[in-house]
Amino acid sequence: MSQHHVVRMMFLLGSASTALLVGCGPQETVAPQESLGSERQEIVGGSDTSISTHPWQISFQSTSGGAFCGGSILNERWILTAQHCVYEGGFAVTSPSTVRIAAGSSKLSTMDSEGQIRFVDDVISFPGFAGVKKGKDVALLHLSKPLTFNGKVAPIALATAEDEAAGLTAPGVISTVTGWGDLSYNGSSPDALQAVDVPLLSHEDADAAYPEVITADQLGAGLIGVGGIDSCHGDSGGPLIVSKGSGKVLAGVVSWGSGCAAPAYPGMYARVSHFQPWISSFLKRSPTIRLNTTNQSGGEGAWKHYRVSIPSGLEVFNVHISGGTGDADLYVQHGSQPTEGSFTCRPYANGNGETCSIPHPAAGTWFISVLGYSSFSGLRVHATSY
Structure with missing residues (x-):
């Protein structure tokens, strides 16, 4: 994967990368910019934050605890993440038996002792995914055991088409991105949860920044011409939130970008309002x-x-x-x-x-x-x- 098309996920040795990248024979071909495991991504230009401020944030991990993506709590049993975090080509997705989620701690190092660990029993992919730059980069994780809500573990509401029409995701609105991703391009990753505020962009500005056609289900955020603040490797699947009254709603899912915090290239996110009807249709379902x-x-x-x-x-x-x-x-x-x-x-x-x-x-x-x-x-x- 080149620097110019970064999928914002991270794989640690011994983590789910083994299941995703190593096969026992010829594998389905994935385009280079969508190859998993060759890039890492985290928050750039942010600062330490508390899980109590962002209790919907989860760490998506291998069963051994290797963090590689983020996600957002929607209810006791459903997590929203990025599809490229689970995509293995065609109709194949990451086996639930190889992954878990961790919630309720600001630090990755204390998730097992202070947080809640839950295993995944199903992965639901949005239909038609063909690589992050073409959109449709959302997936749902169904948990085998419900989360227990408290001050550090809580759901977040989804942005809707009505919210978008009301201007909640209008250009210039300040959003917040959180995660445990890299602190700079190919840099170190933090133990503590990071947060950074980034302004949302118009679809036209995001489209102009990239040679690819940016689909309507994507949302850009960043300081074009300035850079310095962004999500990065390891943040994939995590939340981009905006204010709604006295609360917050989930407006984006960390997806991809060119480098991290590069002045010419904004971070790209799955536009949650576009997927909200599909997501909501699953939230009361059981397998x-x-x-x-x-x-x-x-x-x-x-x-x-x-x-x-x-x-x-x-x-x-x-x-x-x-x-x-x-x-x-x-x-x-x-x-x-x-x-x-x-x-x-x-x-x-x-x-x-x-x-x-x-x-x-x-x-x-x-x-x-x-x-x-x-x-x-x-x-x-x-x-x-x-």
């Missing part, structure tokens, strides 16, 4: 279990097949394999058993943590198949829908 089988085993080169019936009108169909030992590969296809050359989704990652997330699945029979890249045992095969 429907379509398949849940455990302790599965197989040999190298051997297939195991399962089938589920999917009704019409669903938003998303998620299929996971996780746990156990060895290396199993997940294949999913509608209407017929998948093969190595014919499938709707095949993550093809190392180990047994793989997930397919298929938006608006066709009604009918879906085949879920597992192929032993090497022998495997103790595998869980799990499918949900919303």
